[in-house]
Each structure stands twice: as C-alpha cells, then as structure tokens.
Amino acid sequence: MNYWVLAMVFFVGFVSIIGFFCTKARGYGKYTTSIFLILVTLILSSILFAARILEGNIMGNVIFSVIGFAGGLFADNVEK
Numbered sequence: 001m002n003y004w005v006l007a008m009v010f011f012v013g014f015v016s017i018i019g020f021f022c023t024k025a026r027g028y029g030k031y032t033t034s035i036f037l038i039l040v041t042l043i044l045s046s047i048l049f050a051a052r053i054l055e056g057n058i059m060g061n062v063i064f065s066v067i068g069f070a071g072g073l074f075a076d077n078v079e080k
Contacts, residue, residue, distance in 0.1 A: 005050045013043030034073050038066050 016039055024032055045062045048054035054062075 006047060009043075009046050009050045013039075013046065016043065031073065034069070038070055042066055 020036060020039060028036075041062065045054060045059060049056070049059045
C-alpha cells in the first residue's frame with residue numbers, strides 16, 4: 001500500500017511540473033522561479049510525508065509556510 005501512495009504522489013507531482021513547464025511564459029522571472037520552488041517543496045515534502053519520513057506537524061508547518069510565501073508573492077504582484 002505504501003508503494004501505491006508514493007507512486008500516486010510522485011505521479012501528481014510529475015504532472016504538476018510538466019503542466020507548469022507547458023503553461024509558463026518563456027524565461028525565468030521572479031514569479032516563475034518562486035512558483036517552481038513552491039511546487040518542488042510541496043512535492044518533495046509530500047513524498048517524504050507519504051513515506052512516513054516526515055512527521056505530520058512538520059508537514060503542517062511546510063504547508064503553512066508555502067501558503068504564506070505564495071500569499072505574499074501574489075499580494076506583492078497585485079499591488080503593483
């Protein structure tokens with residue numbers, strides 16, 4: 001069962017990265033790089049959580065950190 005969970009998390013992450021590269025504009029700007037790092041952080045932490053290497057409270061901290069970073073990134077974009 002654990003292998004199926006890991007495979008599903010990897011597949012969802014892989015599709016997210018492929019979708020990211022297919023829909024992004026040409027080049028790497030401030031927002032593109034930030035969104036890519038957010039995706040990679042979520043994918044890696046989700047794989048570690050599914051493999052029971054990362055504890056639930058640490059995963060919660062990662063998720064809240066990503067939400068805060070993304071919120072600040074998009075709020076900064078809206079004000080300009």
